[in-house]
Amino acid sequence: MNRSILGRIKVSSSRIFIFFGGAILLIIVLAVILGFDWGGVRQPIAFNHKIHAENDLECLDCHPYYKEHASSGKPTLETCLSCHEEPLGESKEEGKLIEYIKSGEEIDWERLYRVPEDVYFSHRMHVIIGKIECNICHGDIGESSRPPSKPLKITMNKCMKCHEEKEADNDCIACHK
Ligand code: HEC
Numbered sequence: 559m560n561r562s563i564l565g566r567i568k569v570s571s572s573r574i575f576i577f578f579g580g581a582i583l584l585i586i587v588l589a590v591i592l593g594f595d596w597g598g599v600r601q602p603i604a605f606n607h608k609i610h611a612e613n614d615l616e617c618l619d620c621h622p623y624y625k626e627h628a629s630s631g632k633p634t635l636e637t638c639l640s641c642h643e644e645p646l647g648e649s650k651e652e653g654k655l656i657e658y659i660k661s662g663e664e665i666d667w668e669r670l671y672r673v674p675e676d677v678y679f680s681h682r683m684h685v686i687i688g689k690i691e692c693n694i695c696h697g698d699i700g701e702s703s704r705p706p707s708k709p710l711k712i713t714m715n716k717c718m719k720c721h722e723e724k725e726a727d728n729d730c731i732a733c734h735k
Pocket residue numbers: 601605607610611615616617618619620621633667668669670671672692693696699700701704705706
């Protein structure tokens with residue numbers, strides 16, 4: 559009798575194992591199908607930089623501030639509106655843009671790059687005065703066909719390494735408030 563109880567416990571525990579194993583597998587499969595980015599950034603529209611670069615748009619057309627200011631800036635709906643008031647193609651992503659344009663609601667682009675609040679960073683200083691190209695710090699985002707789910711890491715080491723090479727100020731207080 560003891561044996562048969564043991565046997566039953568064994569059977570039921572392996573059933574439980576199969577049940578949970580199956581449930582976990584199902585969740586993973588669903589996540590993959592639904593295109594879940596594990597911990598990555600999801601933009602409201604899968605914006606395609608490459609298509610716009612091929613149509614001769616420059617970074618400055620959509621990131622309009624880096625010549626004069628510390629920040630580069632993000633495009634507003636009005637920038638998109640000048641070309642997309644009527645659909646140019648048939649893509650689903652453009653369809654989402656048309657919906658935003660119809661409702662007049664700004665697109666809430668998620669910010670990818672950010673330094674801590676106590677750190678000074680200026681695009682004008684680097685891009686205009688230092689003549690450093692965008693891709694040195696941002697990689698190939700300007701030519702990529704999807705937003706990156708994980709931006710490149712901007713670390714203090716990277717900042718300081720370049721400052722050393724270019725003989726820019728590397729005192730703590732040059733970068734930290
Ligand atoms: C037609 C408009 C447009 C043009 C032209 C454009 N961008 Fe963008 N850019 C966007 C939009 C919209 C986003 C937000 C969606 C995303 O992350 O892809 C963005 C995001 C970015 C970001 C991430 C910003 C952050 O931290 O959140 C970088 C870096 C960037 N663009 C660099 C570039 C560079 C470099 C160029 C030129 C080679 C360029 N972009 C040209 C529209 C544009």
